[in-house]
Amino acid sequence: MRRGRSFWDDSGMVRSLEPLVVRHTLRVPAPKGPAGDGGVAARRFDAALMSVGFKLSADLLEHLSGLAAGTVIDTAAHTLRTVRGMVGDHVQHNAYFIDFPDNVPDTFEFWMGLVAKTFADDVHRTRAETRLSSGVLNLLALPGYGEYQHTYTEMLAHHDELIAAAGDRVTVLHLGGDLDAEATALYLALAGSGTPLGEDGLRDLAVLAEHRADGPQPDTIPVRENRAVVNRVRLDLGADLLLDTVTDVLRLACALSGGDVTLQEPTRFANLPRRVRRALLAGLDAVVAADPAKLADVNAHREPWKRLGERLHPHEYPRWPHAADVFAVARGEKTARTFDSRVEELLAEGDVAGAVTLLENAPGRLYRALDRLLRTASTRDERDLVLTAAERVADRVSGRVVLSVREHFQNRAAETGVTRVFTNRLGRAWTTPDHRLTVPYAAVERLNALLDAETARRLPGVLPGPVLVDPAVLDVALPLSGKAAGTGLGVLPRGSAAEVEGELLRFFVHWRQTGARTDYDLSALLLDEDYGALGWLDYTALTSAEGEHSGDITDAPDGASEFINLRLGAVRGAFVVPQVNIFAGEGFEEVAESFFGYMLRDAEQKGRPFEPRTVRTKSELRGPGRVALPLVFMRGDGDDWYVKWLHLYLRGLPWGNQVSGHRLTVGRLVRAVVRRRHLTVRYLTGLLGDRVTLWDGRSLPGGPVTFVGLERPGGLPDGSRAITPENLRDLVPA
Incomplete structure (x- = not known):
């Protein structure tokens, strides 16, 4: 892109930004067009939106009514496309059992029906008998299993229209400013976010940065991944790069190669043009020249630095010797002692005071080390020294770290042996017993009071x-990390709780494979008050007193959906844990698309298996494991139910994952997350x-x-x- 180029005359560019604004803000940028009598078209637009659970605000309806009908119709077309995608209505949700949730057969009855149908056909019977000669008949390979036996249109004909109910979701779309102002505001919000963005957020930031990186900028870009995305565009524009650590340069190189700017996954670096190589090396040289101690950061990512050096050829640029030092450290030819190694040495010697003195130079690291320092301190005086240092540097610690430490210490158990839950930035989770030494109660109370006071001091600005x-x-x-929440409609950060209002709960999964045959299985695990398994619904247990499964689909070249319908009043136990198991094929990050959500209906409401007006949430499934745990439904007092967001992934098995095989692990994990007290x-x-x-x-x-x-x-x-x-x-x- 040439510096100074305006994209506002390019309708394609405009159209690519409007969906971002709508998805992130629920505002429709004020359309530009001739005045006219667009009232009828605006009301029709509003009615179409209501069919998928959205509605125009009064201001937006009034604004559209004053425009020409053609402008309104054009706005309606692309806005409807956007909101249908937000709620999951951009695909056709068919069900294996055409009448679902009615007339779903008993599991044994279903399998025996398939067996009987197989042996009633001469060709299929011969094949089945051949397989039986080995002593085993694979029920999953029976003809007709796992494939839709009817078209989407035929399925629709079997269902009545949805009966409108007061509890149906209505999401209001508000009137925004012009597209330039809305896109700029969204760019500033995402680029300047104090919490890391998720994968989709980073992708949207990249789109916005292409058009806004040479315009107004946030005062700071505190999150390194965001900075890498912005720097990539600034490099194309010839603008100054935003660099203050060597790792900023490594992240930028990953962005330029289409790799992972979070540095969680290895990046295959591309062949970079000479102009880009010079810019990266010059940036490295300036960072190290200003503070040679920053060479120590190379040690955390030595292998990526080695691979990048093969692309940058630093030996060809002797005028930047400090940049060459970076790759010398990566190869082990030059020593750069890390800050953490110096802290570790002091703590190994029992020198808590020395470690605290050193850590005061890095306030964020001091705060992240507070638990260990307070455990290591052997006397009250040493603990006072630690807490006094925390007080001195409090105003130099980011708000996200202050709140993260506060949440950590409000969950710091007084006794040992309880369960700890770990969740990495990708959503993979595991539990382990907590055998750490306790932190004295008085120290925790003093620290929490400090953290509360520091947060309260900053709140008037927020x-x-x-x-x-x-x-x-x-x-x-509180969203202390964008990695703690999926992307979609009505999605809340991990640990959030909300009331569930409705008599019928129906959750769904949709996926579309890229190439290989892919089989996702939607399941529901029922847990008692002690998190023990009471039973489940899945393709091996199609019906129960609680509800029905829509049937198993085992191949999704054109997309496939599965549903589970539950009557909350009939649910045994205290918890319902929906999960998506990958039985075979592509992972959540490999398929063309995959998402999960749930709907709520009154007992008398009919309608299709998927009705967008009843969807309460739709969340993208993009995680590293083979088992997804989006959320858990929890029984409250009496007949009240609540939902708590998990956003977790289990590693699972390479193939053949089933709800029955993970019930103990899931029970332990749900218990740890439900009992954890999140900052709200x-x-x-x-x-x-x-x-x-x-x-x-x-x-x-x-x-x-x-x-x-x-x-x-x-x-x-x-x-x-x-x-x-x-x-x-x-x-x-x-």
Whole structure:
């Protein structure tokens, strides 16, 4: 792209940005076009949106009504396409059993029917008898199993229209500013985010950066992955690179090669043009020249540095000797002692005071080491020294680290032997007994008071003025990492809880393979109060008192869907754990698409297996394991049910994963996550005291407020700011 090129005259470019704005903000950029009488077209647009669970706000409807009908129709076409994708209605959701959830056969009855059908056909009988000669008949290979036996149109003919209900989801789309302003605001929000973005967020940032990287910039880009994405575009524009560590250069090289800027997965570096090689080497040289101690960071990624050196040819550029030092350290020809090794040496010698003195030069590392330092300290004086140092540097620690440490210590068990849960940045999770030494209660109390005070000090910049809070958002977990939440509609960070309102719960999975035959299995594990397995629904158990499975699909060249329908009033036990098992074929990161979600319906509502108006959430499945655990449904008091987000992946088996084989592991993992106390919106708003008013769902104040809720209400006073799940990251102080 040439510097200074405007993309606003290119309708293709415009159209590529509008969906990003709608998905991230639930705002429709104000269309530009001639004035006219677009009222009829706008009302038809609104009606079409309502069929998929969306609606135009009053302001947006009024704005569209004043435009020419053609402009309204054009806006409706691409907006409908976007929101249908958000809710999962962009594909055809067929079901193996045509009448699902009615007339689903008993499992034994179903298999015996397939066997009888097989032996009634001469060709199929001969093949089956040949297989039986070995003593085994593979039921999964029976003719007709795992393949749709009817078309999508035929399935629709078997279902009545959905009966509208007051509980159907309605997501309001609001009027935005012009596309330039909306795209710029979204770019600044994503680039300047204080929490890491997920895979989709980074991809969207890259699209926005192509058009905005030579315009207004955030004051800081604190997250390194975001910086790499922006630097890639700045390099193309000839702008100065944003570099302050050698690792920034490594991430940029990964971005230029289409690799993983998080450095979690190996990148195969591309052949880079001479211009790019010079820019990277010059950047490296400047970073190391300014602070030679930063050479120590090379040790964390020695192998990628070696491979990158083969592409950059630093020996050809003697004018940048400090850049050459980076690759000398990677090859072991030059020693650069790491900061962490110096800390480890001091702690090994029992010199807590020396370690603290050193760590004060890196406040974030000091905070991440507080648990170990407090455990290692052998006297009260040493613990006081640690806590005093934490107080001195508190204002130099990022808000995300402050909150992460606060959450860590509120879960610090007083006793040993309890279960710890670990989750890496990719969502892979595991548990282990906690055998760490305890941290004295007085030290934890003093530290928590410090962290609360520091967070409260920063909050006025995050939540200015009077704060109006919807009680429904209080138990939503703070998004301390974008990796702790999937992408989609109604998706909340890991640990968030929300009430489930409805009598019929139906969850679904859809996937479409890239090449190899791929079989995903949707399952539901039922757990008792002690997290022990009571039973399950899957392709081996099609029906139970709780509900029905829609049938197994084992090949998805054109996409496939599976459903489980549950009557919440009939559920045994305390927990329902939906899971998606990869039985065979491509992983979640290899298929063309895969997503999970759930719907809620009243007992009398009919409709198709998939009805977009009843979808409460739709979450992309993109993780490293072979078993996905998106969320868990939990019984509350009486007949109340709640959902808690997990966003977890188990490694699983290379093939043949089934709910029965992972029930013990899943039970332990669910127990650890459910019992963990996450920092929530309730915690933050509690620090604000009388500045917070809980919203009654009806009346709104006369003046501007900061509103925090699951959805932006209509009629907020001018000048108000709304924080909803779409921009919940803004709650994390800088």
